[in-house]
Every structure is written in C-alpha cells, then in structure tokens.
Amino acid sequence: xxxxxxxxxxxxxxxxxxxxxxxxxxxxxxxxxxxxxxxxxxxxxxxxxxxxxxxxxxxxxxxxxxxxxxxxxxxxxxxxxxxxxxxxxxxxxxxxxxxxxxxxxxxxxxxxxxxxxxxxxxxxxxxxxxxxxxxxxxxxxxxxxxxxxxxxxxxxxxxxxxxxxxxxxxxxxxxxxxxxxxxxxxxxxxxxxxxxxxxxxxxxxxxxxxxxxxxxxxxxxxxxxxxxxxxxxxxxxx
Numbered sequence: 001x002x003x004x005x006x007x008x009x010x011x012x013x014x015x016x017x018x019x020x021x022x023x024x025x026x027x028x029x030x031x032x033x034x035x036x037x038x039x040x041x042x043x044x045x046x047x048x049x050x051x052x053x054x055x056x057x058x059x060x061x062x063x064x065x066x067x068x069x070x071x072x073x074x075x076x077x078x079x080x081x082x083x084x085x086x087x088x089x090x091x092x093x094x095x096x097x098x099x100x101x102x103x104x105x106x107x108x109x110x111x112x113x114x115x116x117x118x119x120x121x122x123x124x125x126x127x128x129x130x131x132x133x134x135x136x137x138x139x140x141x142x143x144x145x146x147x148x149x150x151x152x153x154x155x156x157x158x159x160x161x162x163x164x165x166x167x168x169x170x171x172x173x174x175x176x177x178x179x180x181x182x183x184x185x186x187x188x189x190x191x192x193x194x195x196x197x198x199x200x201x202x203x204x205x206x207x208x209x210x211x212x213x214x215x216x217x218x219x220x221x222x223x224x225x226x227x228x229x230x231x232x233x234x235x236x237x238x
C-alpha cells in the first residue's frame with residue numbers, strides 16, 4: 001500500500017497520516033528523509049515487521065531532496081512487501097512533471113493532495129491546549145464543534161496528544177521515531193508540565209473515559225472539562 005501525499009497544508013497532511021495509521025491499526029510509524037537513507041536501508045525498514053507480524057508504516061519525506069538518481073529507491077518500493085504501508089511525503093504540492101508523480105502509476109501509488117486549508121482542525125486544537133493557550137483552545141474547540149466533530153473523537157485526540165507529550169517528557173524510546181519538527185514542538189510543550197502534572201492528567205482522563213462510557217458524564221461535557229484540567233496544570237496557561 002503506497003501513497004504519495006503532497007501539499008502545503010501540514011495540518012491536513014498530519015490528519016491524513018493519523019487516519020491511515022488508525023485505519024491500519026498500526027501503533028507507531030517511522031519517518032525518514034530520503035536524503036538521509038540509502039536504498040538498502042529503506043529495504044531493511046520495509047521488512048521490519050514487529051514480533052506480532054504487523055507491517056510498518058513508513059513516511060518517506062522527499063520535500064527537500066536534491067538527489068538526481070532515484071531509480072534504486074523506486075526499485076525497492078516496487079519490490080517491497082505488499083503488507084507494508086508507505087507514504088511518500090512532500091510539504092509542497094508536486095507538479096505533474098515531478099518524478100514521483102510520474103512514477104505513481106508504476107508504483108501503484110494513490111496520490112493525495114493536502115492543498116485545501118480547512119476552517120478547523122483537531123491538531124490546531126491540540127497544539128493550543130498543550131501550549132497552555134486557553135483563549136486559542138476555546139476558539140479551536142468552538143470551530144470543531146461547529147464543524148460537528150464527534151466529542152468522542154476529540155476526547156481520544158486529547159489522550160493521543162497527552163501520550164505524545166509523555167513520550168517527550170519521559171524520554172520514551174518511541175519518541176526517537178518522531179520526525180525532527182515534531183520532536184522540537186513536543187519538547188517545548190512538555191516543558192509546560194511537571195512529571196506529576198502529567199500523571200495527574202492521565203488519571204483524570206482515565207476517570208473521564210470511564211464516566212463517559214458508563215453514561216455518568218455526557219460526551220459534550222467531557223472535552224471542555226478535560227481540556228480545562230490540562231490548561232490548569234499547564235505552567236504557562238494564559
């Protein structure tokens with residue numbers, strides 16, 4: 001399964017990758033710049049199934065590549081295992097003359113463009129919450145609710161955001177697999193919380209999850225209450 005994901009809308013691109021990851025049931029992903037790896041390294045990673053036989057999700061960033069000879073990479077991608085999920089990613093929109101777009105048919109790749117800017121996005125909401133920006137958090141939450149986003153999804157995304165912050169705060173091995181730009185942002189956001197605060201937020205979200213699923217708390221209240229708890233424990237809440 002191979003995708004070519006390109007376009008300037010980084011938020012939408014992240015959303016697409018996350019949806020793909022959730023659809024495939026893959027817990028983590030590996031991100032590489034094509035400039036930093038060889039064809040042999042890529043081949044090894046394509047076959048790096050986990051101990052349960054689950055395939056990898058590999059993000060191959062070609063945004064800034066200046067490599068002229070890419071035939072060996074294309075050969076590896078064409079011969080890779082069918083179960084592997086690969087996203088060839090560009091932060092800029094690729095023209096029809098681009099070598100990756102030209103190779104899409106031979107690679108049997110699905111082309112996805114993330115050029116359209118949405119009015120609301122869950123990642124902007126997460127960034128606002130974990131940056132301690134109360135005003136922006138409520139503004140983004142309002143936009144998401146107006147767009148009829150499912151409160152259960154928004155709550156699950158708060159849990160997702162907290163998990164990534166914890167990876168950074170506690171220097172988890174999984175944190176090393178994040179892209180450099182993600183690492184920088186998460187480290188900065190993790191600095192807003194003490195270790196004890198993160199543990200308290202985890203406990204709060206767990207209790208809220210149980211309360212929602214047992215009907216003791218309506219889903220419409222779970223998100224703003226949980227968001228406010230995170231903001232209150234943020235050392236830079238404004």
